[in-house]
Amino acid sequence: MRQISSFATGEWLGPGAGAKPISSAITGNVIAEVGNDALNVQSMQDYARDVGGPSLRTLTFHDRARMLKAIALHLKKYRKILYEISFDTGATQSDHLMDIDGGIGTMLVYASKGRREMPDTCVYLDGPPEQLGRLSNFMGQHVCTPLQGAALHINAYNFPVWGMLEKLAPTLLAGMPAIIKPATSTSYVTECCVRLIIESGLLPKGALQLISGNIGDLLNHLDCQDVVTFTGSEKTGLMLRSNPNLLANSIRFTAEQDSLNAIVLGPDVTKKMPEFDLFIDEIEREITAKAGQKCTAIRRIMVPSNRVDETIKALSNRLTRTRIGDPRDPKTNMGALVSNEQKSDVLAKTALIGAEAERVFGNPDDFTMMKSKGAFLPPMLFYCANPDGASNLHKVEAFGPVSTIMPYRNIEHASELLNRGKGSLVASVITHDTDVAKDITVSSAAFHGRLYFNNRDSMSDATGHGAPMPHMTHGGPGRAGGGEELGGIRAVTKYMQRTAIQGSPDILSAIGRKWVPGATEVTGGSHPFTRHFNDLKTGDTLHTVSRQITLEDIEKFADFTGDKFYAHMNEEQARANPFFPGRVAHGYLLLSFAAGLFVHPEPGPVLANIGLEKLHFLKPVEANDSIKVQLTVKSKAPRNDQYGEVKWHVALTNQSDEPVAEYELLTMNAF
Numbered sequence: 001m002r003q004i005s006s007f008a009t010g011e012w013l014g015p016g017a018g019a020k021p022i023s024s025a026i027t028g029n030v031i032a033e034v035g036n037d038a039l040n041v042q043s044m045q046d047y048a049r050d051v052g053g054p055s056l057r058t059l060t061f062h063d064r065a066r067m068l069k070a071i072a073l074h075l076k077k078y079r080k081i082l083y084e085i086s087f088d089t090g091a092t093q094s095d096h097l098m099d100i101d102g103g104i105g106t107m108l109v110y111a112s113k114g115r116r117e118m119p120d121t122c123v124y125l126d127g128p129p130e131q132l133g134r135l136s137n138f139m140g141q142h143v144c145t146p147l148q149g150a151a152l153h154i155n156a157y158n159f160p161v162w163g164m165l166e167k168l169a170p171t172l173l174a175g176m177p178a179i180i181k182p183a184t185s186t187s188y189v190t191e192c193c194v195r196l197i198i199e200s201g202l203l204p205k206g207a208l209q210l211i212s213g214n215i216g217d218l219l220n221h222l223d224c225q226d227v228v229t230f231t232g233s234e235k236t237g238l239m240l241r242s243n244p245n246l247l248a249n250s251i252r253f254t255a256e257q258d259s260l261n262a263i264v265l266g267p268d269v270t271k272k273m274p275e276f277d278l279f280i281d282e283i284e285r286e287i288t289a290k291a292g293q294k295c296t297a298i299r300r301i302m303v304p305s306n307r308v309d310e311t312i313k314a315l316s317n318r319l320t321r322t323r324i325g326d327p328r329d330p331k332t333n334m335g336a337l338v339s340n341e342q343k344s345d346v347l348a349k350t351a352l353i354g355a356e357a358e359r360v361f362g363n364p365d366d367f368t369m370m371k372s373k374g375a376f377l378p379p380m381l382f383y384c385a386n387p388d389g390a391s392n393l394h395k396v397e398a399f400g401p402v403s404t405i406m407p408y409r410n411i412e413h414a415s416e417l418l419n420r421g422k423g424s425l426v427a428s429v430i431t432h433d434t435d436v437a438k439d440i441t442v443s444s445a446a447f448h449g450r451l452y453f454n455n456r457d458s459m460s461d462a463t464g465h466g467a468p469m470p471h472m473t474h475g476g477p478g479r480a481g482g483g484e485e486l487g488g489i490r491a492v493t494k495y496m497q498r499t500a501i502q503g504s505p506d507i508l509s510a511i512g513r514k515w516v517p518g519a520t521e522v523t524g525g526s527h528p529f530t531r532h533f534n535d536l537k538t539g540d541t542l543h544t545v546s547r548q549i550t551l552e553d554i555e556k557f558a559d560f561t562g563d564k565f566y567a568h569m570n571e572e573q574a575r576a577n578p579f580f581p582g583r584v585a586h587g588y589l590l591l592s593f594a595a596g597l598f599v600h601p602e603p604g605p606v607l608a609n610i611g612l613e614k615l616h617f618l619k620p621v622e623a624n625d626s627i628k629v630q631l632t633v634k635s636k637a638p639r640n641d642q643y644g645e646v647k648w649h650v651a652l653t654n655q656s657d658e659p660v661a662e663y664e665l666l667t668m669n670a671f
Contacts, residue, residue, distance in 0.1 A: 001030070002031060004034035004187050004188050004212045005210075005212060006039055008211070015035055016037065016038050019033045019035045019036065020034055020184060020213070022187070023339060025337060025339060026327065028373035028374055028375070029373075034213055035214060036212075037216070039214075041216045041217065044179055044211070045218065045222070047206050052177030052209075053150070053175075053206070055204035057175045060121055062114065065111045065112075065115045066111070067203070068108075068110055068114065068173060070202050071107060071197055071200065072105075074202065075103075079100050082096070083096045085188065085189055086099065089157075089186045090375060092327040092333065092335045093327070103161040103164070106162065106165055106166045106470045106486075107165050107168075110492075115637075115639075118173075120636070120638055123144070123513070124489075124493070125512045125514060132502065136505070136518045138503070138504065142501070144493050144498050144499070145499065146497075147176055147225045147495055147497055149227070150177050151227040152179050152222070153168070153178055153181065154229070155180065155182050155190070157182075157186045158186075158293040159290075160182055161190065164182065164190055164193065169470075170486075170494065171495050174492045177209075178208055179209045179218075180194065180208065185342075190212075191210065219240070220243070221245075223251065224249050227495055228251060228254070229254045229256075230481075232257065234257045234481075237255040237257045237481055240253070253483075255482065256481050257479065257481035259424040259425050260300055260394060260395070260424060260479070261424045261425055261426050261465075263282060263283060263301055263428040264414050264430070264431075265303045265304065266432070267304050267410070267431075274455075275430050275431065275455050275456060278455070278459050283315060283403065284318045285464065285466070286298040286403070287401050288379055291335055291337050293337060293400060296468065297466060300393065300417070300421065301315075301403055302387075302418070303405060312360050312381070316360065319362070319379045325376075334379065336369075336374045338375065349402070353393060354382065356384055357382035360381050363378065382405070383406075387406035395421075411443075418447065419447045421447070421479065423478020424449070424476050425450065425474065425475065426449065426451075426468075426476070427448045427451055428451075428453075430453075431453065431455060432455045473485075515538040515539050519539060521630075521632060522540050528633065529599065529606045530602075532671055533636065533638070533644045533671045536636060538633050540633040543630055546628040547596070547627055547628070549585045549590075549621055549623060553623075554584075554589065554623060555569075557585075561588075567580050569583065570583070571583050581620060583623065590617075590621060591661070594661075597629045605669045607667075608667065609666070610645070610666045612650075612663045616663065618661055619654070619659065621660050630651040630653070631650055632648065634647045634648060642670065643669060644668070644669060647665070648666075650662060
């Protein structure tokens with residue numbers, strides 16, 4: 001009998017009054033108890049705000065990213081412990097890879113993005129500065145800073161590790177402490193994972209707390225600096241988001257709910273095409289993985305009317321191979337539902353579906369594990385001949401190994417059926433016809449958080465219908481909750497406040513630690529290319545001497561490169577072009593000559609030029625014009641213990657001080 005504890009205000013607190021039993025999905029026997037009605041949730045919130053938040057906010061985004069990486073690598077070393085304890089949830093080893101390894105992988109992605117896409121500061125700049133005044137002396141900049149409350153994560157039972165880590169990673173990267181509330185039925189897995197994290201000593205005090213059991217009246221204590229994120233059923237989501245305190249204080253609430261996700265077989269696909277086998281593969285995986293207990297699982301299968309019989313036959317043949325049993329057995333490829341209560345719920349929902357559709361595969365009263373006390377069910381496939389006249393099929397979800405085939409007449413009809421789900425996390429389309437993909441995007445994208453197109457060209461690389469990737473949005477409109485999780489750095493900003501900062505270029509530069517054109521320059525001293533990374537400061541500037549561009553330079557460059565575009569070679573034709581006064585210098589000649597003006601030739605701390613960004617040619621340069629360069633350190637970002645990236649603002653002007661080109665140069669500089 002496991003005693004599942006909470007981690008509150010820096011202490012582990014075991015079950016107390018109000019503790020509830022948890023049963024094994026495999027045997028039905030009670031294996032744990034969880035819950036403590038005496039938990040002081042107000043103290044937990046205060047601890048997060050007063051201890052965890054300030055500690056996290058002293059760290060830069062890069063510090064937090066390194067922390068995430070260290071936690072992920074620590075969990076990776078101990079993931080076999082999590083595998084073993086997760087079997088009692090009914091999950092197979094393959095399911096563990098999605099939940100445990102998937103969660104660790106998500107943390108690593110956010111660790112990488114934090115280092116690559118966010119600054120080594122505590123303020124995130126959202127977009128470029130905006131000129132608000134006529135003379136560029138008054139500017140605006142959107143910035144994001146961490147909210148100063150706590151993030152309450154209310155998670156679902158089906159992914160006790162991934163479901164926690166996919167929210168925790170962007171929360172901690174943003175600089176906000178989290179209070180985790182896992183689903184009771186699988187809370188023992190989440191508790192084990194939290195223990196591993198806490199025992200690692202990698203987190204500041206107060207950054208992570210765990211409520212194993214009821215959250216009490218915590219929602220009533222939250223304010224505008226707090227965030228609530230929820231994964232679970234539509235019914236529970238509605239109850240939570242309707243909390244009067246959340247509404248009165250405009251508290252951020254993000255929901256990722258179950259939805260009637262669908263897959264469409266394109267009208268171009270025949271049985272002999274590789275897309276047909278791919279279609280069957282996707283459906284089989286989504287019906288059997290986690291015993292169908294995935295918020296992204298395929299619930300509705302839409303096929304052209306003339307493909308119904310072969311689809312039913314192919315899917316039935318494939319599902320016949322499903323080996324249901326103890327998930328610890330390597331031969332098992334579909335385990336149990338999480339509990340017998342969940343099994344009863346799925347059977348009740350399939351009865352509603354069965355009122356509108358015929359069951360064509362799978363009999364819950366006759367399958368291999370029928371006599372087990374565990375929460376086992378077979379994969380079940382239904383067929384609805386008249387999906388237009390159906391109601392339950394488009395609003396009732398059996399959260400288990402259940403899916404329904406329905407025919408469509410044309411792409412317009414398929415889109416109508418897709419949209420009748422009133423909002424899903426993901427819809428898949430298997431097609432080799434790009435017009436089909438375009439038409440469904442135009443007609444149905446507004447109803448889905450993700451559209452997954454796959455065919456022979458992408459199938460070897462595709463991640464799968466049911467695999468949310470941390471780089472992309474995970475969420476959906478309407479029934480799917482209207483929220484958004486994951487999605488790269490967008491997910492991090494969900495735990496931050498976006499604020500418009502207005503002021504002088506110097507003010508904006510100081511706040512963002514990124515030089516803004518017009519801000520004070522620091523000139524003099526040694527050449528910037530001779531200074532190591534740590535010796536450079538934003539605003540350090542080099543002004544070069546001038547160089548005249550001759551007609552001979554232009555013609556020599558044209559001969560050497562082969563770029564003999566008429567604007568560089570023919571005066572009459574160039575004058576006929578509204579953009580040019582006559583023959584002009586190549587833009588890339590200007591870049592080459594600019595480098596010749598500012599590059600320091602000797603070996604030094606500049607290790608490599610790794611590219612340029614935001615190149616704009618602003619004014620043509622004619623023969624006998626001159627150019628000079630202003631080179632300024634715009635920002636810096638360490639990459640490892642040996643070197644970091646320096647971003648330089650490069651501005652080219654002519655003999656009249658008129659801008660002719662500008663860009664950002666990226667170099668790697670030694671520490």
